[in-house]
Amino acid sequence: MNLPTKLTFLRIGIIPFFIVVFYLPLFGINHYLLTAIYILAAITDWFDGYLARKWEQESDFGAFLDPVADKLLVGVALILLVSKHPGFLLAIPAAVIIGREITISALREWMANVGEQTKVAVSIIGKFKTAAQMLAIVFLLFEEPIGRFPTMLIGYLLLYTSAGLTLWSMFLYLRAAWPSLTRET
Template identity: 55%
Template sequence: MWNLPNILTMLRIVLIPVFVVVFYIDSPWAPYGAAAIFGAAALTDWLDGYLARKLDQTSPLGAFLDPVADKLMVAVALVVLLQADPRVLLALPVMVIIGREITVSALREWMAEIGARAAVAVSNLGKIKTTAQMISIVLLILKNSIFGPWIYDIGIALVYVAATLTLWSMLVYLIAAWPSLSSEAKKN
């Protein structure tokens, strides 16, 4: 149960409050520290899955915790970023990304209940979406850094790419689940 992949996943969860504290520290180094913490957490998201498969250490705990840790880290980062820049420009993609995560999580849970979880398994599109999200969040965190405002502009553009991929992947999952969703409705 406590293998290296699961420890990395737990580390990602533990880093969430550390990220928040560092994000809000009134210091010129805070954006760099918060970006580094988020970046490290994002790397553990990739690394724990890779190691679990490579070392044959997949587990029910890891299968449960990995997506939870990922969604918590992304949602918390997006919320603090939106609090720091409460404009519609950022609110729209944040709403789409968090809303999609809730919708797809509920869909996966329901599909698992009816024994059709494989129909909504993580796809390559979901992995590309996650990568775009992670990079955009790091760039958005670096808003008040030496890189200047252009890094934030790139982050905004990339978070819109991530939000678009988010909607697209949600649509793919809903289409895959539609036969189960519509057949269940006919039975009731």
């Protein structure tokens, strides 16, 4: 159990606190606290990978757990945001993002079972998607404009950008896996 793995577990452990803070009336400071919690979790996402590579502490368990923690945190944040702001504007990109994560997770598992997991390795598009997604969620959680900076509008734009990158990266993964998926056994 190295520090990068502990940081990943911390990210998972943050989720219940994130949910509690979302629903507790905290005298109008919920959005500040929610945003801070999410930013802390996002920082641990970057930091655990950085430390694992720098200290040469990468492990199969860490490689498994890190994307699970990311998907749990993003999925919970999107579900909470949709519950707070019901309607298609937020529900559509949230459904695209969550649906893609389920699809690609299943694809990676299947490709690993047939011994071709390297065909569906993480791409640079996925990194951009994750960055846009995390920033979008930060702005959507914060809600209030910062001076003239329209956080909600920027959050929506980034979330739709993330959903577009999500679909693009899913297409790339499926295209790479297509020969294996359609091969007759």
